[in-house]
Amino acid sequence: EDQVTQSPEALRLQEGESSSLNCSYTVSGLRGLFWYRQDPGKGPEFLFTLYSAGEEKEKERLKATLTKKESFLHITAPKPEDSATYLCAVQAPNDYKLSFGAGTTVTVRA
Amino acid sequence: DGGITQSPKYLFRKEGQNVTLSCEQNLNHDAMYWYRQDPGQGLRLIYYSQIVNDFQKGDIAEGYSVSREKKESFPLTVTSAQKNPTAFYLCATTRTGDNNEQFFGPGTRLTVL
Numbered sequence: 001e002d003q004v005t006q007s008p009e010a011l012r013l014q015e016g017e018s019s020s021l022n023c024s025y026t027v028s029g030l031r032g033l034f035w036y037r038q039d040p041g042k043g044p045e046f047l048f049t050l051y052s053a054g055e056e057k058e059k060e061r062l063k064a065t066l067t068k069k070e071s072f073l074h075i076t077a078p079k080p081e082d083s084a085t086y087l088c089a090v091q092a093p094n095d096y097k098l099s100f101g102a103g104t105t106v107t108v109r110a
Numbered sequence: 111d112g113g114i115t116q117s118p119k120y121l122f123r124k125e126g127q128n129v130t131l132s133c134e135q136n137l138n139h140d141a142m143y144w145y146r147q148d149p150g151q152g153l154r155l156i157y158y159s160q161i162v163n164d165f166q167k168g169d170i171a172e173g174y175s176v177s178r179e180k181k182e183s184f185p186l187t188v189t190s191a192q193k194n195p196t197a198f199y200l201c202a203t204t205r206t207g208d209n210n211e212q213f214f215g216p217g218t219r220l221t222v223l
Contacts, residue, residue, distance in 0.1 A: 004152065031210070034212070036214075041219070042216055042217065043114075043200050043214035043217045044200070045214075046211050046212070046213060046214075049210075049211055087153070096141065096160065097143070097155045097158065098155075099152070100152030102151055102152050
């Protein structure tokens with residue numbers, strides 16, 4: 001069974017204080033690893049897909065990296081508007097579903 | 111304006127009643143999904159459909175039913191057999207092929223009174 005564990009559960013940052021979120025996964029093969037951002041009471045917003053170890057993707061202050069066992073979401077010089085819950089999900093080969101972690105809730109204080 | 115719409119945004123139900131949640135998309139995506147989100151837990155798959163008139167059970171299908179009569183629509187019925195229906199329900203879609211990102215609607219919050 002695919003498993004996804006995200007840590008920490010919650011992260012409180014000062015504006016400008018860079019940090020990283022972790023997503024550890026267990027899956028038989030990896031078709032893709034996905035990062036989403038979710039604001040309270042809203043649906044998740046797609047951020048990145050990573051397909052193979054060593055791959056990196058960036059979007060504004062966010063950078064996602066992938067190894068064979070885990071992925072990191074780095075937040076550089078965060079702003080209050082980066083406050084959200086960040087979700088990680090994996091997809092196995094020949095599978096249509098995503099297996100999600102419980103998320104990391106990030107709060108950035110001005 | 112392309113996207114995924116879910117209605118209603120909030121839904122209240124008495125115990126013993128069936129309710130239907132709507133999900134409509136105009137993205138021309140083939141596959142559609144229903145997830146349930148509870149506090150402190152990851153999203154869990156209820157049902158999914160890859161093509162019209164075909165759908166498969168996900169990990170927690172008991173107490174739920176779906177239909178896929180049109181490409182654009184994938185309604186979810188929460189039946190009285192679902193023991194803990196209070197949750198946030200999310201609909202998602204994806205293209206088939208190599209780009210398999212799932213895109214989510216705004217969600218429906220169901221509360222059983």
